[in-house]
Amino acid sequence: MANNGKIRKKDSARLTWDSKPRRAPNPKDIEFQTAEVVIPNPVRREELPLSFRDGIIGEAEIDKQKMNRLIWGDNLLAMQALLSQGYEGKINLIYIDPPFDSKADYSHKMTINNNPTLEKGGKGGFERGVEFTKEPSVIERLAYKDTWAGGTDSYLDMLYPRLQLMKRLLAEDGSIIVHLDYHIVHYVKILLDEIFGRGLEKDDIGYRNEIIYCYSGGGTPPTEYPRKHDNILWYSKGRKWIFNTQYRPYSEGTVQRGRTAVKGENAKLNPLGTPVNDWWTDIKKITSPTDPEKTYYDTQKSEDLLTRILQCHSSTSNLIADFFCGSGTTLAVAERLNCRWIGCELGKVGIQVARARLVEQQARPFLIENIGNYQREMIYLTGGRIYEMQNLILKLYGATPRDKMSGLGIRKAD
Incomplete structure (x- = not known):
């Protein structure tokens, strides 16, 4: 295709939008602050990895x-720091499940249980008890606003530089798995093709498979x-x-026959089962509030x-x-x-x-960390847009600016 008289290179198609970032983000020397060293089982305290200064004990x-690390903060800054x-x-494998429903406020209300504990026989489940609704913080609302205010454009603004950083973090034999749905998958695939490669030939870098994860439930x-x-x-x-x-189990009919057709010939059943293909129908989606694995976190994925x-x-x-770990299913399985x-x-x-x-x-044992001063972080993320932050805070608390007063002076709205 011609472009200003020039012939484009083969397979050079790109997704463009008005605000597409022009430069890839670089590493930043950002300090992680340790909020807590969590030792769930005191017996495992000896597993803490220690280094000794100048070889001196003590x-x-x-x-x-x-250490395993649970980081509280914006993943863009976290990846730059890493x-x-x-x-x-x-990193050998990155799995992300970014928000993908542009009509849902993922940083808004999250109903969770206030008494988390494993149920007997459950896998990461939470004891049934009193529920509460957590309103998002100002910081979470700002992050939501930056992600969705411009619809698909601002969502891609958010995701594009993060995918670029993820590629740098991956090992040469590493993979990235991106979990999406119909709202945004077609746009994101083109971004991934651009960053990682289209995988057009068998041994090309980049795209390997699209897995269709099927489930039931809900209305028709x-x-x-549906x-x-x-x-x-x-x-x-x-x-x-x-x-x-x-592998997954053979169908009941195949088991009863005791044989399966492979390349037109009868073959004995593999004791491991049949290889899993790219159409997954055998793993449940967590939808029921009575599911023993349910954590009351809206976007939770199953451990299976x-x-x-x-x-x-x-x-x-x-x-x-x-880097969008939500309720921690990936971490629990890892x-x-x-x-x-x-x-x-x-x-x-x-x-x-x-x-x-x-x-x-x-x-x-694992670390819970945050990225420097959390409020400084958000001012940095918003490019110093202090007045935009001010207006949002005033709106949240039903207040208006006070006359003849600078900064965040406020008075109660009438």
Whole structure:
């Protein structure tokens, strides 16, 4: 296709929008502040990785790079900080489940249980009890406003630089799994093609598969097909990647026959089952409030789903990251599979729920960290838009600016 008289390179199609960031973000020397060293099981205290200053016993400090880390703050800053601390090319698998419904306020109300504890026989479930609704903080509202105020454009503004940082963090044989649905998947796939590669040939870098994750439940609209699937995109960073074939049980009819057709011939059944394809119908979606795994976190994904993804795309002791970790399902599964992990979440409720799950799971010691001063962080994120922040705060509290007073002086609205 011609462009100002020039011939475009083959396969150079790109997604463009007016506010598309022109430069990729760089590492930043941002300090992580340790809020808590969590030791769920005192017996495992000895597993704390320590480094000794000048080899002198008694002058030990925690080696953060060997710790599992739960980071409270904006994932853009968290990833920039991780890059500056030597994590470039160190993460084996990134799974993200970013907000993908442009009509839903994911930072708004989240109903959770105020007494988290594992139920007997449950996997990360929460005891039934009194529920409450958590209103978002000013910071969470600002983040939501930045993500959705401009519709799809501002959503892509948010996601594009983060995907660029994720590529830098991935190991050469690493993979990224992006969980979306019909609202935004078509736009995001083009971004991923641009950043990671289209994978047009068998051994090309980039795109590997789209997994259709099917589920049931909910209503049936009278004028259109029911929407009963999510889209899960898998991209590799390099030309080699980890892939461990997963299996599921044969259908009842196949088991009764005792044989299956393979390439037109009868073959004996594989005791492991049949290889999983890219159409997943055998993993439930958490929808029922009585589900033993339910944490009352609205966007929670099932542990069975994350177990399949992690077992397929990583190995024991690999480093797993989830930069939209929500209630911590990825972290809980990584812990159970004896993988190392990093989780990042902006919402305080998500951090609290994830912490509770890991404590009840008797996880290895881990860190809860934040990114410097949280309010300085948000001023930085908003580009110094202090007056925009001021107007939002005044609106939240039903107040108006006071006359003849600078700064954030306010008076009660009439």
